[in-house]
Amino acid sequence: MASTLLVDRHVSYIQSLGDNKDDLAYHMTAHLRLNAVYWGLTALCVMNRKDALDREEMIDFVMSCWDEGAGAFGSHPDHDAHLHSTLSAIQILIIHDALDRLDVPRVVDFILSLHQPSGVFAGDRFGETDTRFLYCGVAALSLLGHLDKLDVEQTVSYIRKCKNFDGGYGNCIGAESHAAQVFVCVGALAILDRLEEADHQTLGWWLAERQLANGGLNGRPEKKEDVCYSFWVLSALSILNKLNWINSEKLSEFILSAQDPDSGGISDRPNNMVDVFHTLFGVAGLSLIGYPGLDDIDPVYCMPKSVIEKMGLKKGWVALERRKAL
Amino acid sequence: HGVSRVKQSQAALEAKRRRERAKLKEYLALSDEILSRKRRNDWSTESLDLTTKMLQINPEFYTVWNYRRDIYLNAVFPNRTPEQINETLEKDLVMTTIALKAHPKIYWIWNHRRWCLEQTPDGPGGEGGDPHGWRMKNWKQELFVVGKMLDVDARNFHAWNYRRYVLTSMPVKKPDIDEFAYTTKKIQASFSNFSAWHQRSKIYPLLWESNVLDHKKSREEEFELVRNAMYTDPEDQSVWVYHRWLVGTTHVFLGEDADLLKREIQAIKELLEEEAGSKWCMESLVHYQTLLVRCHYAALGDEECERLRANTLELLQQLEVLDPLRRQRYRDLGECSIRHESYRRLCG
Numbered sequence: 001m002a003s004t005l006l007v008d009r010h011v012s013y014i015q016s017l018g019d020n021k022d023d024l025a026y027h028m029t030a031h032l033r034l035n036a037v038y039w040g041l042t043a044l045c046v047m048n049r050k051d052a053l054d055r056e057e058m059i060d061f062v063m064s065c066w067d068e069g070a071g072a073f074g075s076h077p078d079h080d081a082h083l084h085s086t087l088s089a090i091q092i093l094i095i096h097d098a099l100d101r102l103d104v105p106r107v108v109d110f111i112l113s114l115h116q117p118s119g120v121f122a123g124d125r126f127g128e129t130d131t132r133f134l135y136c137g138v139a140a141l142s143l144l145g146h147l148d149k150l151d152v153e154q155t156v157s158y159i160r161k162c163k164n165f166d167g168g169y170g171n172c173i174g175a176e177s178h179a180a181q182v183f184v185c186v187g188a189l190a191i192l193d194r195l196e197e198a199d200h201q202t203l204g205w206w207l208a209e210r211q212l213a214n215g216g217l218n219g220r221p222e223k224k225e226d227v228c229y230s231f232w233v234l235s236a237l238s239i240l241n242k243l244n245w246i247n248s249e250k251l252s253e254f255i256l257s258a259q260d261p262d263s264g265g266i267s268d269r270p271n272n273m274v275d276v277f278h279t280l281f282g283v284a285g286l287s288l289i290g291y292p293g294l295d296d297i298d299p300v301y302c303m304p305k306s307v308i309e310k311m312g313l314k315k316g317w318v319a320l321e322r323r324k325a326l
Numbered sequence: 327h328g329v330s331r332v333k334q335s336q337a338a339l340e341a342k343r344r345r346e347r348a349k350l351k352e353y354l355a356l357s358d359e360i361l362s363r364k365r366r367n368d369w370s371t372e373s374l375d376l377t378t379k380m381l382q383i384n385p386e387f388y389t390v391w392n393y394r395r396d397i398y399l400n401a402v403f404p405n406r407t408p409e410q411i412n413e414t415l416e417k418d419l420v421m422t423t424i425a426l427k428a429h430p431k432i433y434w435i436w437n438h439r440r441w442c443l444e445q446t447p448d449g450p451g452g453e454g455g456d457p458h459g460w461r462m463k464n465w466k467q468e469l470f471v472v473g474k475m476l477d478v479d480a481r482n483f484h485a486w487n488y489r490r491y492v493l494t495s496m497p498v499k500k501p502d503i504d505e506f507a508y509t510t511k512k513i514q515a516s517f518s519n520f521s522a523w524h525q526r527s528k529i530y531p532l533l534w535e536s537n538v539l540d541h542k543k544s545r546e547e548e549f550e551l552v553r554n555a556m557y558t559d560p561e562d563q564s565v566w567v568y569h570r571w572l573v574g575t576t577h578v579f580l581g582e583d584a585d586l587l588k589r590e591i592q593a594i595k596e597l598l599e600e601e602a603g604s605k606w607c608m609e610s611l612v613h614y615q616t617l618l619v620r621c622h623y624a625a626l627g628d629e630e631c632e633r634l635r636a637n638t639l640e641l642l643q644q645l646e647v648l649d650p651l652r653r654q655r656y657r658d659l660g661e662c663s664i665r666h667e668s669y670r671r672l673c674g
Contacts, residue, residue, distance in 0.1 A: 024346045027353060028384050078361045079389040126392060128437045165527040165571035174490045176483050176524040204655070209563060211651050221520040221563050222481070226327065244654040260331060273329040 002259050005286060007293070010279055011049045013264030014040045017276060030076040034065050036276050038088040041095060043280040045304045046287050048295050050095075059098050062089050070125075071106035082124045083114055087136040090143050091303055094311075099144075108146045111137050115150070119158030120172070130171045131162055135184035139301060142191050142313060156194050159185050167202030179210060179219040183232040190239050190300045190315045200240050207237050208245040215250030216269065226268045227258050227278045230285025235299030238288055241318045248289035248320060255282045290320035356380055357387075364393045369401030378421070385425050388434050395441060408447040412460045415442045419464065423471055430475060436484050440491065443468065458497040465496040480512060481521050490525075502532050503539075510551075517555040520564040527571055548572060553593055560597060566606045570613060584622040587614055605649050608641045616663060623670070638663060 017040060020026035029036070037058060044052050065073045070081035073089040086107060093099050114122045114137060120129045121137035138155065141147045161173045162185060168177025169185035182203065189195050210217040210233045216225025217233045230251060237243045257270045258278070265274030266282035284302060287294040296305035300315050308314050334342070360380055363373045377394040380387060403411050422439045429435060446464055448457040469492050475485040493500060506529045512522035530548070533539040552572060555565040573590060591614050598607040615638045619631050626634075642660040646653045 022343055022347070022350070024350045024353060027350065027357070028386075030357075031386050031388050074389065078365070080392050082388070124392070126395065126437070126441065128433065128440075130433075164524065166524075166567050170483070170487075172487060174528050175487050176521050178483060206567070208652050208655050213651075215651075221567075222518055242655075245652060245658075247651040247653070250651065262333070267331065268327050271331050272327075273331050 002256055002261050003253075005047075005256060005283070005291060005293075006259055006261060006264065007047050007049070009259070009261065009264030010266070010283070011044065011047060011052050011264070013260075013274065013279065014044060014276060015052055031079060033076045034062065034073060034085045034092075035075060035088045037061065038091050039276045039280040041092055042297075042303060043276070043283050045095060046280075046283045046295050046297055048293070055096050055098075058092065059096055059101060062092050063101060065089065070110060071103065072110035080124065081110065083111065083121060083133050083136045083140070084123060086110065087140045090140050091301070094143060095303060095307055102144075104144055104146075108141065108144060108149065111140050112149060115155075117154075119151075119154040119156070131159070131169060131181050131184050131188075132171065134158065135188045138188045138191050143301070143311070147191070152192050152194070156189070156192060156197060159189060160197055163197075163199070166206045167199040167204075168206050177206065177220060179207070179217070179229050179232040179236070182207065182236050186236045186239050187300050190317065191313075193315075195239070198240070200242075204237065204240050204242040204245055207233050207240075208242070211246045211251065215247065215252075215254035217246070217251065224269065225254065227255055227266055227285070228268065228281040230255055231281035231288075231299075231302070234285050234288045235302070235317075238299040238319055239315070239317045241316075243288065243318065243320055252286060252289060252291060255286055258282060288319045290322045292323045292325040294322070296322070353383065356383075360390060360393065364389075364396075367400075369397045373397060374402070381421075381425070385429055385432055385435050391434050391438055395438075398445075403445075408449045408460075411445070411447050412449060415446055416464070418442050419467070426471075426475065430479065430482055431484055433484070436488055439468070439488070443495070461497050465492055468492045469496075469500075476512075480516065480519050483521065486521050486525065490528075501538075502529055502536070505529050506533060513551075513555070517559050518562045518564055520567075523564045523568040527568065531575070545572075549590070556594075557597060560601045560604045560606060563606065566610055570610065573614065573617075584618065584625060587618045587622075590614060591618070603648055605645065608645050608648070612638050612641050612645070612659065616659075620666070635663060635667060 017036070041050070041053065041058065044050050062073070064077045065075065065079070065085065067074045067081035072081035072083075072086040074080050074082060075085040090099075090102070090107070093102060114124070114133070116122060116129060120131065121133040122129050123133045134155065138147070138150065141150055158173070159169070162169045162175070164170060164177045166177050169181045170176050170178060171181045175181070186195070186198060186203075189197055209221070210219070210229060212218060212225050214225060216227070217229040218225050219229050219232070233246070234243065237245060255266065258267050258272075259265070260267065260274045263274065265276070266279045267274045268278050283294065284297050287297045288299060296319065297303070298305045298308040298314065299317050299319070301308050301313070305314070356376065356379065360373070360376050363376070374394065374397050377390050377397070380390050381394070398414070402414060406414070419439060419442050422435050422442070425432075425435045443461070443464055446461045449460045450456060469489070472485050472489045472492060475482060476489070479485070493505060506526070509522045509526040509529065512519050513526070533544070534541050549572065552565060552569045555562070556569065559565070569590075573587065591611060594607050594610055594614070598604055598611070601607060615634045619626070619634050623631055639660055642656045645656045649656070
């Protein structure tokens with residue numbers, strides 16, 4: 001059982017992801033590919049190994065996902081444009097300082113075209129709405145420097161209507177609170193400078209109660225622990241400045257126990273299959289609670305803090321102080 | 327999520343890869359074929375059938391769902407009668423029911439269902455016919471399907487969201503009181519069903535607002551239900567969270583009803599005597615006692631308030647030991663209580 005973060009293993013794991021071209025599973029997840037590239041890149045940044053993947057190749061891949069008809073990005077070449085993949089594309093290009101490759105006005109038009117009268121965003125022209133897409137829209141506009149084009153009141157009013165009896169948020173009006181949706185709503189409120197809309201005490205309480213006896217965090221009451229909630233819950237707590245309402249030592253132990261010491265990578269819980277999604281959220285969670293040797297992550301955008309600060313987008317969130325390496 | 331890590335030998339991995347090679351070739355050929363037809367705006371029946379094949383293999387391939395819908399909109403629907411369109415949509419509803427049984431949590435499948443329902447034309451019959459007929463039939467079937475899915479997994483939030491969507495979208499609405507009864511049924515099956523309590527917290531205010539339920543009487547019954555749940559399973563957080571909300575709703579602004587607070591505090595104290603060390607009892611007492619002191623200081627008087635505050639601080643100290651994961655929160659609450667009191671004294 002590993003008691004430290006096996007950085008080299010995880011870096012190799014991420015580097016090897018593109019080598020799986022013989023795996024059926026690899027091809028059957030093409031609908032997530034651009035998102036996966038963002039997860040891998042951000043994980044590398046947190047581990048201070050950004051250069052482990054080739055910059056030019058990655059930028060070329062991002063641009064190959066451009067859907068000319070829609071003016072935005074799909075998740076894979078020839079896949080339809082979607083708001084989620086578009087956000088991932090923007091995030092990758094910004095991290096690689098290549099935003100100039102983007103047709104910003106067209107992308108802004110695409111994003112705004114998905115904003116609904118109710119204040120939520122749709123994911124694409126077929127109209128599925130979800131607070132996840134609200135976050136994608138708000139974050140994307142903010143990263144592109146066009147947040148002023150958004151009707152903020154309209155957007156905030158939707159989030160307000162999603163607030164539940166437990167202080168949390170669901171994926172649409174009336175939906176049950178779920179930690180991932182809490183992250184997207186609180187993150188969006190932070191970007192829009194409207195955090196006073198949230199009930200900090202009640203929500204902080206609900207979030208703190210996500211920690212289970214084994215140290216892991218779950219996504220809602222009576223559910224199992226899962227490493228990805230290390231990010232969704234932790235980032236929300238960080239934004240509310242209540243990170244110390246959970247026990248970070250026990251959480252740290254839990255995340256480290258979900259590593260695969262042979263192949264590298266982190267899984268949802270110990271002894272399950274690893275994937276790049278959980279690898280990112282595991283290391284991002286560790287970064288927020290001050291694990292030594294990691295780079296700072298911005299919990300609002302889930303991108304390197306230095307990148308966000310340079311853009312003047314840093315909000316008033318608080319992470320735990322980084323501990324010195326042993 | 328949730329897939330076991332299996333360490334395989336090199337030989338086993340090689341064998342697996344050989345078996346998959348044929349499947350992979352087929353999959354890539356199918357994917358390439360569909361995407362190239364899509365690029366050419368090929369809306370043929372052949373293309374439609376290819377999307378059916380692919381979506382059965384990979385229901386997460388969202389671009390193929392889009393293509394399927396585009397084929398319907400561009401080529402199929404414009405050439406069909408309302409009856410034929412409805413029949414086509416019903417077939418897709420059956421297709422997604424089968425897909426959902428295997429994959430109950432895939433957003434794209436639930437989405438396609440919504441699209442089908444929204445596309446349902448008026449009918450049957452033309453003039454003098456029943457314009458809601460097909461839609462009502464389809465929507466009623468939806469409620470049935472989603473009910474079955476919730477029987478299998480009462481916490482599936484996709485299913486609950488879909489249920490709420492069906493209830494608000496049905497052309498002829500089901501009365502809210504029926505849904506209230508549904509949540510009662512779910513809660514009685516398991517008090518630990520947070521999703522059902524959550525649904526209840528959404529319906530209940532509607533019933534008050536529309537005067538379907540008498541405010542005072544129903545509130546009392548609700549408190550009885552919740553107290554019963556607390557006593558049955560004091561470790562279940564759903565009930566405590568719901569109780570906190572219920573106490574909150576009974577005031578025009580929080581904490582108005584001092585007698586209600588005192589009564590609930592008393593009930594929880596009695597439970598704590600039987601369930602020594604119950605974190606939820608203690609946590610709730612802290613919350614309600616704090617609320618009582620903050621909102622009714624004048625009515626209670628100095629001595630009573632001091633007693634309540636001291637007891638609250640004592641409970642918080644016990645909680646730090648009982649629930650060490652959340653130790654800092656209890657400390658923060660304690661400090662807040664002390665600061666609040668100092669401020670109050672300062673302001674007179």
